[in-house]
Amino acid sequence: MLVESAAAALRQTFSPPLRAILWKSLGLTLGLLVLVWLGLTRLVQAFQASHHISSQYPILDSLAYYLAGFGLFVALAYLMPAISILVASFFLDDAAAIVERTDFPGDPPGQAMPFGTAMLYAVRFAGVTLLVNLAALVIFFVPVIGIAAFFAANAYLLAREYFEMAAARFRPLPEAAAMRRTFPIRTLGAGCLLSAMMVVPILNLLTPLFGIALMVHLHKRLSRRERLTGPRGA
Template sequence: MLIQSALAALRQTFSPPLRAILWKSLGLTLGLLLLVWLGLTRLIQWFQASHHISAQYPLLDSLAYFLAGFGLFVALAYVMPAVSILVAGFFLDDAAEIVERTDFPDDPPGQALPLATAMLYALRFGGLTLLVNLAALVIFLVPVVGIAAFFAANAYLLSREYFEMAAARFRPLDEAAAMRRDFSATTLAAGCLLAGMMVVPVVNLLTPLFGIALMVHVHKRLARRLPAPAPQGRLR
Protein backbone atom coordinates (compact mmCIF):
# COMPACT_ATOMS: atom_id res chain seq x y z
CA MET A 1 0.00 0.00 0.00
CA LEU A 2 2.73 2.46 0.93
CA ILE A 3 4.66 1.85 -2.30
CA GLN A 4 1.56 2.45 -4.39
CA SER A 5 0.81 5.63 -2.45
CA ALA A 6 4.39 6.86 -2.83
CA LEU A 7 4.41 6.28 -6.60
CA ALA A 8 1.08 8.08 -6.99
CA ALA A 9 2.34 10.97 -4.84
CA LEU A 10 5.55 11.23 -6.89
CA ARG A 11 3.54 11.44 -10.08
CA GLN A 12 1.34 14.15 -8.58
CA THR A 13 4.32 16.16 -7.28
CA PHE A 14 5.57 16.70 -10.84
CA SER A 15 2.14 17.32 -12.34
CA PRO A 16 1.54 20.87 -13.70
CA PRO A 17 -0.93 21.96 -10.95
CA LEU A 18 1.39 20.95 -8.08
CA ARG A 19 4.47 22.26 -9.93
CA ALA A 20 2.83 25.68 -9.97
CA ILE A 21 2.42 25.52 -6.18
CA LEU A 22 6.00 24.26 -5.84
CA TRP A 23 7.52 27.20 -7.75
CA LYS A 24 5.36 29.66 -5.81
CA SER A 25 6.38 28.26 -2.41
CA LEU A 26 10.07 27.98 -3.38
CA GLY A 27 10.10 31.57 -4.63
CA LEU A 28 8.61 32.82 -1.36
CA THR A 29 11.05 30.64 0.63
CA LEU A 30 14.11 31.97 -1.20
CA GLY A 31 12.86 35.54 -0.87
CA LEU A 32 12.32 35.11 2.88
CA LEU A 33 15.75 33.55 3.43
CA LEU A 34 17.42 36.28 1.35
CA LEU A 35 15.81 38.97 3.49
CA VAL A 36 16.93 37.19 6.68
CA TRP A 37 20.49 36.80 5.34
CA LEU A 38 20.69 40.46 4.29
CA GLY A 39 19.31 41.60 7.65
CA LEU A 40 21.76 39.50 9.67
CA THR A 41 24.79 40.51 7.59
CA ARG A 42 23.84 44.18 7.98
CA LEU A 43 23.56 43.58 11.74
CA ILE A 44 27.06 42.09 11.80
CA GLN A 45 28.35 45.03 9.78
CA TRP A 46 26.76 47.48 12.19
CA PHE A 47 28.26 45.63 15.19
CA GLN A 48 31.75 45.77 13.71
CA ALA A 49 31.42 49.46 12.87
CA SER A 50 30.04 50.38 16.30
CA HIS A 51 33.01 48.70 18.00
CA HIS A 52 35.50 50.38 15.62
CA ILE A 53 36.78 47.01 14.42
CA SER A 54 36.93 48.27 10.84
CA ALA A 55 39.22 51.19 11.68
CA GLN A 56 41.57 49.27 13.99
CA TYR A 57 41.80 45.94 12.14
CA PRO A 58 40.62 46.40 8.53
CA LEU A 59 41.90 43.00 7.32
CA LEU A 60 40.41 41.20 10.31
CA ASP A 61 37.18 43.07 9.78
CA SER A 62 36.90 41.95 6.15
CA LEU A 63 37.75 38.35 7.03
CA ALA A 64 35.26 38.25 9.91
CA TYR A 65 32.54 39.76 7.75
CA PHE A 66 33.16 37.22 4.99
CA LEU A 67 33.21 34.26 7.37
CA ALA A 68 30.09 35.45 9.18
CA GLY A 69 28.25 35.97 5.91
CA PHE A 70 29.33 32.58 4.58
CA GLY A 71 28.42 30.89 7.87
CA LEU A 72 24.97 32.45 7.77
CA PHE A 73 24.52 31.31 4.18
CA VAL A 74 25.39 27.71 5.10
CA ALA A 75 23.14 27.78 8.17
CA LEU A 76 20.21 29.20 6.22
CA ALA A 77 20.74 26.64 3.45
CA TYR A 78 20.61 23.92 6.10
CA VAL A 79 17.29 25.13 7.48
CA MET A 80 15.87 25.93 4.05
CA PRO A 81 13.81 22.70 3.90
CA ALA A 82 12.19 23.57 7.23
CA VAL A 83 11.43 27.10 6.04
CA SER A 84 10.01 25.71 2.79
CA ILE A 85 7.65 23.55 4.88
CA LEU A 86 6.58 26.65 6.80
CA VAL A 87 5.85 28.56 3.58
CA ALA A 88 4.32 25.63 1.71
CA GLY A 89 2.06 24.92 4.69
CA PHE A 90 -0.16 27.75 3.51
CA PHE A 91 -0.71 25.98 0.16
CA LEU A 92 -1.10 22.37 1.32
CA ASP A 93 -4.89 22.42 1.44
CA ASP A 94 -4.89 23.50 -2.21
CA ALA A 95 -2.48 20.67 -3.05
CA ALA A 96 -4.59 18.12 -1.16
CA GLU A 97 -7.69 19.26 -3.05
CA ILE A 98 -5.90 18.76 -6.39
CA VAL A 99 -4.80 15.24 -5.43
CA GLU A 100 -8.30 14.31 -4.23
CA ARG A 101 -9.93 15.68 -7.37
CA THR A 102 -7.57 13.99 -9.84
CA ASP A 103 -6.84 10.65 -8.11
CA PHE A 104 -10.15 10.12 -6.31
CA PRO A 105 -12.72 11.80 -8.58
CA ASP A 106 -15.60 9.56 -7.45
CA ASP A 107 -15.10 10.30 -3.74
CA PRO A 108 -16.75 13.28 -2.02
CA PRO A 109 -14.19 16.12 -1.75
CA GLY A 110 -12.63 17.05 1.56
CA GLN A 111 -13.34 20.29 3.35
CA ALA A 112 -10.51 22.77 3.84
CA LEU A 113 -9.70 23.98 7.33
CA PRO A 114 -10.87 27.50 8.19
CA LEU A 115 -8.26 30.08 7.18
CA ALA A 116 -7.30 31.00 10.75
CA THR A 117 -6.97 27.33 11.76
CA ALA A 118 -4.96 26.53 8.61
CA MET A 119 -2.58 29.43 9.30
CA LEU A 120 -2.06 28.37 12.92
CA TYR A 121 -1.52 24.78 11.78
CA ALA A 122 1.03 25.86 9.17
CA LEU A 123 2.87 28.07 11.67
CA ARG A 124 2.96 25.28 14.24
CA PHE A 125 4.16 22.71 11.72
CA GLY A 126 6.80 24.99 10.23
CA GLY A 127 7.95 26.17 13.65
CA LEU A 128 8.33 22.63 15.00
CA THR A 129 10.21 21.53 11.87
CA LEU A 130 12.49 24.55 12.12
CA LEU A 131 13.25 23.78 15.78
CA VAL A 132 14.02 20.15 14.95
CA ASN A 133 16.39 21.16 12.17
CA LEU A 134 18.10 23.82 14.28
CA ALA A 135 18.60 21.25 17.04
CA ALA A 136 19.97 18.84 14.46
CA LEU A 137 22.36 21.53 13.26
CA VAL A 138 23.67 21.91 16.83
CA ILE A 139 24.19 18.17 17.41
CA PHE A 140 25.17 17.33 13.83
CA LEU A 141 28.84 16.96 14.78
CA VAL A 142 28.03 14.20 17.28
CA PRO A 143 28.76 10.95 15.42
CA VAL A 144 25.73 8.78 14.67
CA VAL A 145 23.65 10.36 17.44
CA GLY A 146 23.07 13.59 15.51
CA ILE A 147 21.87 11.90 12.34
CA ALA A 148 19.79 9.31 14.21
CA ALA A 149 18.08 11.99 16.32
CA PHE A 150 17.43 14.12 13.24
CA PHE A 151 15.91 11.19 11.34
CA ALA A 152 13.76 9.91 14.23
CA ALA A 153 12.41 13.35 15.14
CA ASN A 154 11.57 14.21 11.54
CA ALA A 155 9.98 10.81 10.87
CA TYR A 156 7.59 11.26 13.80
CA LEU A 157 6.92 14.95 13.15
CA LEU A 158 6.34 14.62 9.41
CA SER A 159 4.14 11.54 9.77
CA ARG A 160 2.01 13.24 12.40
CA GLU A 161 1.57 16.61 10.75
CA TYR A 162 1.05 15.54 7.14
CA PHE A 163 -1.31 12.69 7.95
CA GLU A 164 -3.44 14.76 10.32
CA MET A 165 -3.53 17.59 7.78
CA ALA A 166 -4.82 15.22 5.08
CA ALA A 167 -7.24 13.45 7.43
CA ALA A 168 -8.60 16.69 8.91
CA ARG A 169 -10.20 17.47 5.56
CA PHE A 170 -12.67 14.63 6.27
CA ARG A 171 -12.93 14.37 10.06
CA PRO A 172 -12.46 16.48 13.22
CA LEU A 173 -8.86 17.05 14.26
CA ASP A 174 -9.15 14.84 17.34
CA GLU A 175 -10.47 11.98 15.19
CA ALA A 176 -7.68 12.55 12.68
CA ALA A 177 -5.13 12.25 15.49
CA ALA A 178 -6.82 9.11 16.84
CA MET A 179 -6.80 7.57 13.37
CA ARG A 180 -3.07 8.26 13.04
CA ARG A 181 -2.45 6.51 16.35
CA ASP A 182 -4.60 3.53 15.33
CA PHE A 183 -2.53 3.10 12.15
CA SER A 184 0.74 4.28 13.68
CA ALA A 185 2.90 1.63 11.96
CA THR A 186 1.74 2.70 8.49
CA THR A 187 1.86 6.45 9.11
CA LEU A 188 5.28 6.23 10.77
CA ALA A 189 6.62 4.20 7.84
CA ALA A 190 5.41 6.99 5.55
CA GLY A 191 7.10 9.48 7.89
CA CYS A 192 10.39 7.56 7.58
CA LEU A 193 10.16 7.93 3.80
CA LEU A 194 9.67 11.69 4.18
CA ALA A 195 12.50 11.94 6.72
CA GLY A 196 14.76 10.17 4.24
CA MET A 197 13.91 12.85 1.68
CA MET A 198 14.79 15.56 4.21
CA VAL A 199 18.45 14.50 4.34
CA VAL A 200 18.94 14.67 0.56
CA PRO A 201 19.83 18.19 -0.68
CA VAL A 202 17.48 19.67 -3.30
CA VAL A 203 15.20 16.61 -3.07
CA ASN A 204 14.22 17.81 0.43
CA LEU A 205 12.57 20.86 -1.13
CA LEU A 206 9.95 18.54 -2.64
CA THR A 207 9.00 17.21 0.79
CA PRO A 208 5.97 19.47 1.46
CA LEU A 209 4.05 18.68 -1.72
CA PHE A 210 5.15 15.05 -1.89
CA GLY A 211 4.27 14.67 1.79
CA ILE A 212 0.71 15.95 1.49
CA ALA A 213 0.11 13.98 -1.73
CA LEU A 214 1.45 10.84 -0.06
CA MET A 215 -0.71 11.25 3.04
CA VAL A 216 -3.85 11.96 1.01
CA HIS A 217 -3.37 8.55 -0.59
CA VAL A 218 -2.46 6.89 2.71
CA HIS A 219 -5.52 8.37 4.44
CA LYS A 220 -7.85 7.32 1.63
CA ARG A 221 -6.58 3.75 1.73
CA LEU A 222 -6.67 3.52 5.53
CA ALA A 223 -10.17 5.03 5.69
CA ARG A 224 -11.43 2.09 3.66
CA ARG A 225 -10.27 -0.24 6.45
CA LEU A 226 -12.41 1.46 9.06
CA PRO A 227 -15.53 -0.44 10.19
CA ALA A 228 -17.79 2.43 9.17
CA PRO A 229 -17.54 4.84 6.21
CA ALA A 230 -15.39 7.89 6.89
CA PRO A 231 -17.41 11.04 7.72
CA GLN A 232 -17.91 13.30 4.72
CA GLY A 233 -17.81 16.56 6.65
CA ARG A 234 -16.37 18.08 9.79
CA LEU A 235 -18.22 19.76 12.62
CA ARG A 236 -16.95 23.26 13.13
Protein backbone atom coordinates in the same frame (compact mmCIF):
# COMPACT_ATOMS: atom_id res chain seq x y z
CA MET B 1 0.95 0.99 0.78
CA LEU B 2 3.66 3.57 1.47
CA VAL B 3 5.53 2.75 -1.74
CA GLU B 4 2.36 3.13 -3.80
CA SER B 5 1.52 6.42 -2.08
CA ALA B 6 5.04 7.79 -2.65
CA ALA B 7 5.03 6.82 -6.32
CA ALA B 8 1.63 8.41 -6.85
CA ALA B 9 2.73 11.57 -5.00
CA LEU B 10 5.85 11.89 -7.13
CA ARG B 11 3.79 11.55 -10.28
CA GLN B 12 1.31 14.13 -9.01
CA THR B 13 4.02 16.64 -8.03
CA PHE B 14 5.09 17.09 -11.66
CA SER B 15 1.66 16.59 -13.24
CA PRO B 16 0.06 19.39 -15.32
CA PRO B 17 -2.81 19.99 -12.84
CA LEU B 18 -0.33 20.71 -10.03
CA ARG B 19 2.30 22.50 -12.10
CA ALA B 20 1.08 26.02 -11.27
CA ILE B 21 1.02 25.20 -7.55
CA LEU B 22 4.49 23.64 -7.87
CA TRP B 23 5.95 26.89 -9.20
CA LYS B 24 4.18 28.93 -6.51
CA SER B 25 5.42 26.55 -3.83
CA LEU B 26 8.98 26.72 -5.13
CA GLY B 27 8.81 30.51 -5.34
CA LEU B 28 7.52 30.92 -1.79
CA THR B 29 10.03 28.42 -0.39
CA LEU B 30 12.94 30.15 -2.12
CA GLY B 31 11.64 33.55 -1.09
CA LEU B 32 11.48 32.56 2.58
CA LEU B 33 14.94 30.99 2.40
CA VAL B 34 16.38 34.19 0.88
CA LEU B 35 14.79 36.31 3.60
CA VAL B 36 16.20 34.04 6.30
CA TRP B 37 19.62 34.05 4.60
CA LEU B 38 19.67 37.86 4.45
CA GLY B 39 18.63 38.10 8.08
CA LEU B 40 21.35 35.70 9.20
CA THR B 41 24.06 37.39 7.13
CA ARG B 42 23.12 40.77 8.63
CA LEU B 43 23.49 39.25 12.11
CA VAL B 44 26.94 37.87 11.23
CA GLN B 45 28.04 41.22 9.78
CA ALA B 46 26.75 43.07 12.84
CA PHE B 47 28.66 40.69 15.12
CA GLN B 48 31.88 41.19 13.18
CA ALA B 49 31.47 44.97 13.17
CA SER B 50 30.70 45.12 16.89
CA HIS B 51 33.87 43.19 17.69
CA HIS B 52 36.04 45.18 15.21
CA ILE B 53 37.30 41.99 13.62
CA SER B 54 37.91 43.62 10.22
CA SER B 55 40.14 46.41 11.48
CA GLN B 56 42.13 44.36 13.99
CA TYR B 57 42.50 40.97 12.34
CA PRO B 58 41.98 41.01 8.55
CA ILE B 59 42.92 37.34 8.22
CA LEU B 60 40.42 36.34 10.87
CA ASP B 61 37.83 38.43 9.08
CA SER B 62 38.31 36.43 5.89
CA LEU B 63 38.23 33.17 7.82
CA ALA B 64 35.08 34.22 9.64
CA TYR B 65 33.47 35.12 6.31
CA TYR B 66 33.97 31.63 4.87
CA LEU B 67 33.08 29.88 8.11
CA ALA B 68 29.94 31.98 8.36
CA GLY B 69 28.99 30.95 4.83
CA PHE B 70 29.23 27.27 5.77
CA GLY B 71 27.46 27.90 9.05
CA LEU B 72 24.61 29.71 7.33
CA PHE B 73 24.21 26.86 4.85
CA VAL B 74 23.92 24.39 7.73
CA ALA B 75 21.52 26.69 9.58
CA LEU B 76 19.25 26.93 6.53
CA ALA B 77 19.14 23.13 6.29
CA TYR B 78 17.93 22.99 9.90
CA LEU B 79 15.38 25.75 9.29
CA MET B 80 14.02 24.09 6.15
CA PRO B 81 11.52 21.78 7.93
CA ALA B 82 9.77 24.72 9.62
CA ILE B 83 9.71 26.65 6.34
CA SER B 84 8.32 23.58 4.57
CA ILE B 85 5.41 23.37 7.02
CA LEU B 86 4.55 27.04 6.55
CA VAL B 87 4.65 26.73 2.74
CA ALA B 88 2.53 23.57 2.81
CA SER B 89 -0.14 25.32 4.87
CA PHE B 90 -0.61 27.92 2.11
CA PHE B 91 -1.15 25.38 -0.67
CA LEU B 92 -2.61 22.41 1.19
CA ASP B 93 -6.24 22.73 0.22
CA ASP B 94 -5.70 23.64 -3.44
CA ALA B 95 -3.18 20.83 -3.94
CA ALA B 96 -5.14 18.27 -1.92
CA ALA B 97 -8.32 19.04 -3.84
CA ILE B 98 -6.55 18.38 -7.15
CA VAL B 99 -5.05 15.11 -5.91
CA GLU B 100 -8.42 13.97 -4.57
CA ARG B 101 -10.22 14.91 -7.77
CA THR B 102 -7.73 13.27 -10.16
CA ASP B 103 -6.78 10.11 -8.23
CA PHE B 104 -9.93 9.53 -6.15
CA PRO B 105 -12.76 10.84 -8.34
CA GLY B 106 -15.39 8.58 -6.79
CA ASP B 107 -14.76 9.73 -3.22
CA PRO B 108 -16.45 12.71 -1.55
CA PRO B 109 -14.16 15.76 -1.65
CA GLY B 110 -12.51 16.98 1.53
CA GLN B 111 -13.45 20.23 3.26
CA ALA B 112 -10.88 22.93 3.92
CA MET B 113 -10.29 23.97 7.50
CA PRO B 114 -11.13 27.61 8.29
CA PHE B 115 -8.19 29.72 7.14
CA GLY B 116 -7.50 31.17 10.58
CA THR B 117 -7.54 27.75 12.25
CA ALA B 118 -5.29 26.25 9.60
CA MET B 119 -2.74 29.07 9.80
CA LEU B 120 -2.71 29.07 13.60
CA TYR B 121 -2.14 25.31 13.60
CA ALA B 122 0.63 25.57 10.98
CA VAL B 123 2.40 28.52 12.64
CA ARG B 124 2.27 26.86 16.05
CA PHE B 125 3.66 23.60 14.73
CA ALA B 126 6.28 25.38 12.59
CA GLY B 127 7.41 27.09 15.79
CA VAL B 128 7.74 23.75 17.56
CA THR B 129 9.65 22.37 14.58
CA LEU B 130 11.96 25.38 14.59
CA LEU B 131 12.75 24.97 18.29
CA VAL B 132 13.40 21.24 17.91
CA ASN B 133 15.71 21.81 14.95
CA LEU B 134 17.61 24.57 16.74
CA ALA B 135 18.17 22.10 19.57
CA ALA B 136 19.38 19.53 17.02
CA LEU B 137 21.67 22.17 15.48
CA VAL B 138 23.47 22.53 18.81
CA ILE B 139 24.73 18.95 18.51
CA PHE B 140 25.40 19.15 14.75
CA PHE B 141 29.12 18.48 15.15
CA VAL B 142 28.68 15.43 17.38
CA PRO B 143 29.53 12.49 15.07
CA VAL B 144 26.52 10.44 13.99
CA ILE B 145 24.33 11.74 16.81
CA GLY B 146 23.84 15.16 15.21
CA ILE B 147 22.55 13.84 11.90
CA ALA B 148 20.55 11.10 13.60
CA ALA B 149 18.84 13.67 15.84
CA PHE B 150 17.97 15.82 12.82
CA PHE B 151 16.57 12.88 10.88
CA ALA B 152 14.59 11.33 13.74
CA ALA B 153 13.10 14.59 15.00
CA ASN B 154 11.96 15.70 11.58
CA ALA B 155 10.64 12.27 10.61
CA TYR B 156 8.23 12.49 13.55
CA LEU B 157 7.39 16.18 13.17
CA LEU B 158 6.81 16.08 9.41
CA ALA B 159 4.77 12.88 9.64
CA ARG B 160 2.58 14.43 12.31
CA GLU B 161 2.05 17.78 10.63
CA TYR B 162 1.56 16.70 7.02
CA PHE B 163 -0.64 13.72 7.83
CA GLU B 164 -2.88 15.61 10.24
CA MET B 165 -3.28 18.52 7.79
CA ALA B 166 -4.34 16.10 5.05
CA ALA B 167 -6.61 14.08 7.34
CA ALA B 168 -8.24 17.23 8.79
CA ARG B 169 -9.97 17.76 5.45
CA PHE B 170 -12.14 14.73 6.31
CA ARG B 171 -12.26 14.58 10.11
CA PRO B 172 -11.76 16.84 13.15
CA LEU B 173 -8.15 17.43 14.17
CA PRO B 174 -8.38 15.23 17.30
CA GLU B 175 -9.60 12.34 15.12
CA ALA B 176 -6.84 13.04 12.58
CA ALA B 177 -4.25 12.82 15.37
CA ALA B 178 -5.85 9.62 16.68
CA MET B 179 -5.72 8.07 13.21
CA ARG B 180 -2.03 8.92 12.92
CA ARG B 181 -1.37 7.16 16.22
CA THR B 182 -3.42 4.16 15.05
CA PHE B 183 -1.10 3.66 12.07
CA PRO B 184 2.29 4.72 13.50
CA ILE B 185 4.53 2.62 11.25
CA ARG B 186 3.09 3.85 7.97
CA THR B 187 2.78 7.50 8.96
CA LEU B 188 6.26 7.57 10.48
CA GLY B 189 7.60 5.82 7.39
CA ALA B 190 6.20 8.66 5.29
CA GLY B 191 7.82 11.10 7.69
CA CYS B 192 11.17 9.34 7.24
CA LEU B 193 10.85 9.80 3.49
CA LEU B 194 10.16 13.52 3.90
CA SER B 195 13.00 13.88 6.41
CA ALA B 196 15.38 12.21 3.96
CA MET B 197 14.33 14.69 1.26
CA MET B 198 15.23 17.54 3.61
CA VAL B 199 18.94 16.73 3.50
CA VAL B 200 19.13 16.70 -0.32
CA PRO B 201 19.67 20.19 -1.82
CA ILE B 202 17.18 21.17 -4.54
CA LEU B 203 15.08 18.08 -3.80
CA ASN B 204 14.14 19.55 -0.43
CA LEU B 205 12.43 22.43 -2.23
CA LEU B 206 9.84 19.94 -3.49
CA THR B 207 8.98 18.72 0.00
CA PRO B 208 5.89 20.89 0.64
CA LEU B 209 3.98 19.82 -2.47
CA PHE B 210 5.26 16.24 -2.46
CA GLY B 211 4.40 15.95 1.24
CA ILE B 212 0.84 17.10 0.65
CA ALA B 213 0.29 14.65 -2.20
CA LEU B 214 1.95 11.82 -0.25
CA MET B 215 -0.20 12.27 2.83
CA VAL B 216 -3.43 12.67 0.85
CA HIS B 217 -2.75 9.31 -0.78
CA LEU B 218 -1.71 7.70 2.49
CA HIS B 219 -4.77 9.00 4.32
CA LYS B 220 -7.07 7.74 1.58
CA ARG B 221 -5.53 4.27 1.65
CA LEU B 222 -5.58 4.04 5.43
CA SER B 223 -9.20 5.25 5.50
CA ARG B 224 -10.19 2.45 3.14
CA ARG B 225 -8.35 -0.06 5.32
CA GLU B 226 -10.26 1.23 8.36
CA ARG B 227 -13.57 0.72 6.56
CA LEU B 228 -12.63 -2.81 5.49
CA THR B 229 -10.97 -4.12 8.65
CA GLY B 230 -11.69 -1.60 11.41
CA PRO B 231 -9.07 0.62 13.06
CA ARG B 232 -5.84 -1.10 14.07
CA GLY B 233 -2.20 -0.21 14.34
CA ALA B 234 0.49 -0.43 11.62
